[in-house]
Structure formats: structure tokens, C-alpha cells
Amino acid sequence: MSENRVTVTCGDCALSETFDSLGTAREFIEEHRVETGHDPTWEFGALAAGVERAGDEAGVCGSPGCTDTDSPLYRGE
Ligand SMILES: [Zn+2]
Numbered sequence: 001m002s003e004n005r006v007t008v009t010c011g012d013c014a015l016s017e018t019f020d021s022l023g024t025a026r027e028f029i030e031e032h033r034v035e036t037g038h039d040p041t042w043e044f045g046a047l048a049a050g051v052e053r054a055g056d057e058a059g060v061c062g063s064p065g066c067t068d069t070d071s072p073l074y075r076g077e
Pocket of ligand 1: 010011012013014015032036038039040
């Protein structure tokens with residue numbers, strides 16, 4: 001279960017929450033965006049390296065201009 005751990009942080013406020021489910025974290029981010037206009041980011045605990053590699057393999061560069069920001073592989077700044 002812990003491999004699905006996602007930490008959501010926001011550079012615009014002191015937000016920092018940890019979720020066990022990607023879907024829940026994503027909903028939380030969307031909610032925070034709508035409510036505050038902030039742009040929170042998420043971090044995959046133990047999976048960080050693997051996700052980065054998967055992103056390379058999928059051709060996701062992490063920039064909003066060339067990838068779907070709804071993708072679970074998207075890595076915001
Ligand atoms: Zn915020």
C-alpha cells in the first residue's frame with residue numbers, strides 16, 4: 001500500500017498532505033486549485049525514481065506545454 005503514497009504540497013501556501021491513493025490526491029489538488037487558484041504539486045514517495053523513468057519512457061517531459069497535466073505522470077514545478 002505504501003508504494004502508492006502521494007504527498008501533495010503547494011508552493012503558494014503551507015499546504016502539505018499525504019494520501020494513500022493517487023485518485024484522492026488528484027481530487028484534493030483539483031479542489032485546491034479551484035478554491036484558491038494555487039498550483040499544488042505532488043510527489044510520489046518511494047516511487048519517485050520509477051515515475052521519473054516512466055515519464056521518460058512515455059515521452060512526458062513534465063512541462064505543461066507538451067503534456068497532459070491530467071496525466072498521473074505529469075510532474076509540475
Ligand atoms: Zn495553496
